[in-house]
Amino acid sequence: MHDSPTPGPSGTAEPLAGGLKPRHMTMLGLGGVIGAGLFVGSGAGIAVAGPGIVLSYLIAGVLAMLVMRMLGEMSAALPASGAFSVHAERALGRWAGFSVGWLYWFLLVVVLAVEATGAAGIAHGWVPAVPQWAWVLLFMVVFTAANLVAVKNFGEFEFWFATLKVGAIVLFLVLGLLAICGLLPDTEAVGLANLTGHGGFLPEGWGGVVSGVLAVVFAFGGLEVVTIAAAESEDPAPAVGRAVRSAVWRIVFFYIGSMLVIVTVLPWTAMEPGKSPYVAVLDHIGVPAAGQIMNVVVFVALLSALNANLYGSSRMVFSLAERGEAPRALLRVTGGGVPRRAVFASVAFGFVSVLLNLKWPDSIFHYLLNAVGAVLLFVWALIALSQLRLRARMTPDEVAALPLRMWGFPWLTRVALGAMGVILLLMLTDRDARPQLLWSTGATALVLVVAGVREWSSRREKDERLPT
Numbered sequence: 001m002h003d004s005p006t007p008g009p010s011g012t013a014e015p016l017a018g019g020l021k022p023r024h025m026t027m028l029g030l031g032g033v034i035g036a037g038l039f040v041g042s043g044a045g046i047a048v049a050g051p052g053i054v055l056s057y058l059i060a061g062v063l064a065m066l067v068m069r070m071l072g073e074m075s076a077a078l079p080a081s082g083a084f085s086v087h088a089e090r091a092l093g094r095w096a097g098f099s100v101g102w103l104y105w106f107l108l109v110v111v112l113a114v115e116a117t118g119a120a121g122i123a124h125g126w127v128p129a130v131p132q133w134a135w136v137l138l139f140m141v142v143f144t145a146a147n148l149v150a151v152k153n154f155g156e157f158e159f160w161f162a163t164l165k166v167g168a169i170v171l172f173l174v175l176g177l178l179a180i181c182g183l184l185p186d187t188e189a190v191g192l193a194n195l196t197g198h199g200g201f202l203p204e205g206w207g208g209v210v211s212g213v214l215a216v217v218f219a220f221g222g223l224e225v226v227t228i229a230a231a232e233s234e235d236p237a238p239a240v241g242r243a244v245r246s247a248v249w250r251i252v253f254f255y256i257g258s259m260l261v262i263v264t265v266l267p268w269t270a271m272e273p274g275k276s277p278y279v280a281v282l283d284h285i286g287v288p289a290a291g292q293i294m295n296v297v298v299f300v301a302l303l304s305a306l307n308a309n310l311y312g313s314s315r316m317v318f319s320l321a322e323r324g325e326a327p328r329a330l331l332r333v334t335g336g337g338v339p340r341r342a343v344f345a346s347v348a349f350g351f352v353s354v355l356l357n358l359k360w361p362d363s364i365f366h367y368l369l370n371a372v373g374a375v376l377l378f379v380w381a382l383i384a385l386s387q388l389r390l391r392a393r394m395t396p397d398e399v400a401a402l403p404l405r406m407w408g409f410p411w412l413t414r415v416a417l418g419a420m421g422v423i424l425l426l427m428l429t430d431r432d433a434r435p436q437l438l439w440s441t442g443a444t445a446l447v448l449v450v451a452g453v454r455e456w457s458s459r460r461e462k463d464e465r466l467p468t
Contacts, residue, residue, distance in 0.1 A: 024155030037219035049212030056212025064220035072244030079230035082319025108313035113353035176261030374440035
């Protein structure tokens with residue numbers, strides 16, 4: 001083990017080991033985003049939007065695609081373990097790099113505890129003799145160990161983990177299409193009756209579509225991890241471009257395709273609260289033990305997302321330490337190039353969640369989610385502002401040399417920023433979303449205050465060192 005060098009945002013080599021292949025990076029992006037939000041949480045969106053949930057996912061997916069395109073442009077030009085935190089520092093100043101880095105780290109460490117809690121609830125249902133908190137402890141130990149191995153082994157592990165749930169979605173889409181066409185045994189073609197009946201395609205009007213966006217937009221969080229991984233890929237600049245393009249299109253296809261199948265096969269009014277719409281469809285078309293099959297898929301999806309988010313959070317806090325925004329003790333890496341202390345720092349809250357599950361096993365999941373509800377939108381907004389600033393500084397020749405470019409600059413970037421502002425305003429007026437926004441705004445305000453104090457202190461020290 002050795003002390004790593006401290007590269008700044010100028011592009012000097014990262015001390016972390018390379019070894020991630022393009023297929024690893026693509027699956028890492030999918031692993032971070034496909035979780036319970038799709039398999040279970042999508043039911044809440046269908047309940048408020050009906051078949052219009054397809055449009056809700058399309059709107060949220062386009063927003064996520066624009067953000068990832070901006071992020072891909074910056075990350076392909078300057079791959080770094082801190083990704084958008086490094087870009088924000090270059091574009092807007094140290095306060096922005098500090099703020100977006102710590103906000104995203106906070107988001108990921110809470111979400112990985114949520115994922116461990118969700119997976120533990122499923123495992124406890126299978127083996128009631130083992131309490132929920134014990135399962136959380138087991139998952140934390142196993143995935144901490146997985147993140148301490150050489151990154152190429154971690155990448156292979158996550159590749160197969162994510163492949164399982166991608167395969168499950170593809171199989172679901174195939175079965176759903178066969179059922180829609182009446183090609184499965186004992187089924188008749190349903191056509192478009194469920195899309196146009198039961199109140200029409202927009203039974204709750206455009207207001208329902210908007211409510212659906214509020215319910216599903218956060219399901220796209222986690223795609224950002226693929227740009228964090230760029231610094232440890234074998235050929236960073238082209239690798240991150242390919243990974244961003246393929247991961248985003250696949251996610252939008254999987255999400256929107258799944259929703260189309262669900263609301264076409266079943267009337268949206270037939271969805272049961274708390275039950276996965278995927279299970280409802282599989283039950284309807286006669287797949288044996290559909291509930292248990294989906295429980296296994298959700299279980300794998302949660303653990304895969306936990307694994308990817310632990311990776312992303314450890315690299316983010318490592319990058320913060322590189323730039324003096326986190327304790328320098330976190331810069332220690334193993335001989336294999338793994339930031340061991342950063343991994344331990346990032347998994348610490350997961351172990352704290354063991355105690356929270358011991359005390360409040362039934363409610364902790366809900367409170368943890370509320371704590372980070374809108375942080376993702378604040379992070380996305382800083383990504384967009386950073387891309388606006390950095391691209392505006394570039395010469396035409398530099399823009400032409402970019403491996404990946406944002407579409408319709410600067411207008412589409414501004415449209416995305418405006419859409420985020422509208423979503424935040426709508427959350428403020430929505431009774432269910434308001435607590436998430438308030439908790440997240442409080443967390444964001446705290447980080448911004450700390451960043452401002454640090455900036456003021458740094459400038460004061462510089463002024464005092466200047467000759468009078």
